[in-house]
Amino acid sequence: MAALKFREVLLAAGRLPQLPFRRTLHLGVAVGLLVSAILYIGLTHWENIFARRRSVVLQMGSCRFQLDLGVHLALYPHLQRYRCRELVSEDAWCRGPWPAPLLLLAIKSHPASWERRAVLRRTWAQQRPMDGFFLQPVFLVATASEDSLAQALRQEIQVFGDVLWWDFGESPRNQSLKERCLLQWVHNHCQGVAYVFKANDDIFVNPYELTQYLKEIPRVSDFIHGNLANEEPVVRTGDAAVPCLLYPLEHYPPFITGGTILPGALIPELYRVSLQLPVFPLDEAYLGFLALAAGITLRHEGRFQVRGVVKDEPEAYKESLTIHGVSMERMEEVWKELWD
């Protein structure tokens, strides 16, 4: 009846051609559905729709520079356009209630590195309470081209259930997608997390020192923590080359190398800027850009030993937060000696 009235009003106003009633009704229903669909998509994806990636100007000290979306799109289109899609993910990792604040150990790993993951599961990457925190390891994995690797990974996931798997291709440049998609995943599925500790699967981590550190540093949730690379020169040749066109300055803004502590309180802001900034093809520098855009200070801590230790003795492992360049055999040996 309402539709009939509506039609009569429109006819009277001379706006509608003389369509048969049925056709007008169908048109009305179609328009109604379309409007509802647009409203629905708008409401559920408003963050993605209104926060577009764009060129941004950043300020580093007295120096201003631009990250140009056009150039990023021309050189690394899939880094800008990829929409994070998980093949395997587990809400249970973050669904409490936990006996203690959640410390997510987010470990970047390649599908082929199952041996490393096995060692980490036997050493520092174990789900357990520790020192007033609850540790939850999650391996961050993308997709390798070989089918056999995907098969093996599926089986591994069935047994251990600690792998967050995305459908983009594994490659050095694509590691920035792990940063971006991790922020999105934590923001959407893990809002209660107290801290995210992010690292590659090739380092030694001392979780006892890590939890101590979180307790003893004042205003720990105000900063991103790790070993700070300050004034890191931009490399223009070789594997990690960055063309002038993409980033014209000679030094990067400060960024963290190796293991990084991201307080949960800073994730919403980091995620928000990750929707706006062009995605830079070097993961560590990319997180540095995000921190700069979000106005977050990076805190340097020398016990993240990114150049290894001078003397390979048990004391060094006890005192460090992380150590680079430790073989998997040595890692297991030290772990057994000190903590098993």
Ligand SMILES: *[C@@H]1O[C@H](CO)[C@@H](O)[C@H](O)[C@H]1NC(C)=O
């Ligand atoms: C990076 O991921 C994208 C999206 O899956 C893919 O198209 C591209 O080939 C990947 N890059 C490499 C070098 O594998």
